[in-house]
Amino acid sequence: MRGEHMAFPYDLVMFDLDGTLVETAPEICDAVNDTLHGLGLPAASLAEVERWIGHGTHELLIAALACATGTDAQAVRASKGLASTSATFDKHYQRRCGTRSRLYPGVREALAFLRTQGVKLAVITNKEARYTDTVLGVHQLRDSFDRVISGDSLPTKKPDPACVHACLHAFDVPKTRALFVGDSSIDAATARNAGVEVWLLPHGYNMGAPIQQCRPDRVIADFSVLAAEA
Numbered sequence: 001m002r003g004e005h006m007a008f009p010y011d012l013v014m015f016d017l018d019g020t021l022v023e024t025a026p027e028i029c030d031a032v033n034d035t036l037h038g039l040g041l042p043a044a045s046l047a048e049v050e051r052w053i054g055h056g057t058h059e060l061l062i063a064a065l066a067c068a069t070g071t072d073a074q075a076v077r078a079s080k081g082l083a084s085t086s087a088t089f090d091k092h093y094q095r096r097c098g099t100r101s102r103l104y105p106g107v108r109e110a111l112a113f114l115r116t117q118g119v120k121l122a123v124i125t126n127k128e129a130r131y132t133d134t135v136l137g138v139h140q141l142r143d144s145f146d147r148v149i150s151g152d153s154l155p156t157k158k159p160d161p162a163c164v165h166a167c168l169h170a171f172d173v174p175k176t177r178a179l180f181v182g183d184s185s186i187d188a189a190t191a192r193n194a195g196v197e198v199w200l201l202p203h204g205y206n207m208g209a210p211i212q213q214c215r216p217d218r219v220i221a222d223f224s225v226l227a228a229e230a
């Protein structure tokens, strides 16, 4: 039931970052191509980069190098040059962060609204913490969340449910009062593994597959739906 006197039905909302709160692929693509160009390798397309998002930025770099060199991820992982290429990419990505990323419409308003409802807010991303921090910083989002868990914050990353369990435990919220909002099959699997409800947005990065295939509890068109729930 909805109505102006109804409270928001969750005490904790956990958001994915890339493709959910922030459109990050264009500047990740720039940083990848800065790196590939420096190695004399062919550029990646934006569509390819969008498909590689989901398992963390280091995995994305490995996928890009495999594609550009015509090898596979295993060969790239075993290659001697990976550490220095990774360090080069790191510089490029830190420099590119904030140049071509943008918040999706309604994000700031939805977060502000949920705050007024006393809802605890978390980011759960597979992005490494050093990049998560830069992206949240350039978009003035660092103070918007009660907890941020990145791909290297815990011994495991999504779809392992440990990240969700950590938030439930930190805020003493039962599973039934927690919601995961994401954009991919990884987010759907994380939420299911943790036993919490999952809503997915169709505007992000789902490795090229339609979001309906993930069978979320709901597909939501945009962030206005979050405010409409109260």
Ligand SMILES: O=C(O)COP(=O)(O)O
Pocket (backbone or CB within 6 Å): 016, 017, 018, 019, 052, 053, 054, 055, 056, 057, 060, 124, 125, 126, 127, 128
């Ligand atoms: O960096 C990635 O590949 C994934 O990030 P996400 O978990 O925020 O979608």
